[in-house]
Amino acid sequence: MNTIRIEEWNGHQIRFIEKLPGDWWAVLADISKALNLQTAAVARRLKAIEKQVKKDVISSHTLPTSGGPQEMTIVNEYGIYEAITQSRKKEAVEFRFWIYDILKALRQASGLEGFQVFRMLDKDHQKEMMRKLRESLNQPERVDYIKANTIANKAVSTKYGYPKMVKKNEMTPDMLIDRQQILEDTVNLMAIKEKFGLDISVSKTIYQKYIS
Secondary structure, X not given: OXXXXXXXXXXXXXXXXXXXXXXXXXXXXXXXXXXXXXXXXXXXXHHHHHHHHOOOOXXXXXXXXXXXXXXXXXXXXXXXXXXXXOOOOOOHHHHHHHHHHHHHHHHHHOOOOHHHHHHHHHHHHHHHHHHHHHHHOOOOOHHHHHHHHHHHHHHHHHHOOOOOOOOHHHOOHHHHHHHHHHHHHHHHHHHHHHHHOOOOOHHHHHHHHHOO
């Protein structure tokens, strides 16, 4: 069962749900009420952003209420800050700093620092890319997965000036951030190459894009 925490700001109760260890989402209705925003309008904007960037921003979760279990819209840290930017209340800036302090405290209470949370989310991205590769190739083999990761690791390592390939678990935060996009491009290019029978080198194409 997901952990639920209730924090109070200026008389408003904000509910937070821990979807994954150290990954706290807030109830959008609570955020909207505190900032005098329309929940439905904020949700539409966040869904449009989510569709554009293809990353999780908004979700739903069943929460206990006085009227029984109710499915409610929740937003991640990015979604919270995006909602704050829509508020015209002078307290919005104060609320932004309050949110930062609360999320930091919740993460630390979970025994995770901010970057540890990112590493956990990076694992999810890795799994998603390998799933995408498996579904994109006609007959995926183990060597295909190794190839995609090796190309991404070598590209990142060279970009950051390392003479030898750095393993994923030894990369810095900045390297891991770059690696996500490079791995995604590598997987997409491998799929396109097979689909259209292109006579190209995936590794050279990726290296030219990110290293040249």
